[in-house]
Amino acid sequence: MSLEEQFKTVADSVRNWKSKPSDSENLALYSLYKQAVFGDVNISEPSGIVEKAKYKAWVDRKGMSQDDAKKQYIEMAQKLQSKYA
Template sequence: MSQQSPTCLNPSLNKAEFEKIAEDVKKMKTRPSDLQLLDLYGFYKQAVVGDINIDKPGMTDMKGKAKWEYWNTRKGMSKEDAMSAYIALAKELIQKHGM
């Protein structure tokens, strides 16, 4: 039998932490790399929306295409798991880049 973390037992705690850290990410002193930001974006969209529900942008929309691809790689991940992954990555980036 696997043990669950306290935030898994109480999703509202995880959601409150998620919302706070999503705001904190915007306050980092230095900007993370584009790949790190895309990683955060993919987890964020999966946590908030769930599986990708929009068409892939055209070839000329490089930024939109990259965001779509990072979100699409999270397809099938539960919103709760995406939220936890977002929180973990965001904490790591905030520690590295300051706030």
């Protein structure tokens, strides 16, 4: 299975977890997902509190390759799977 296929499979499974990860885990997964799919941040900073936290988490991934973000997302999701799936 290619990295892209593995990433899509894992991302789909994360969406179907029975319970939600902690805020910090969720932000980490979110920022890795955004970096993997879109690369470096390509939007202006939003104004809402939650949106700003998500934006900052994504900005912190700036410069990370999309493949590295996919690999880290897969690793993190696999570690959290038993806890939330």
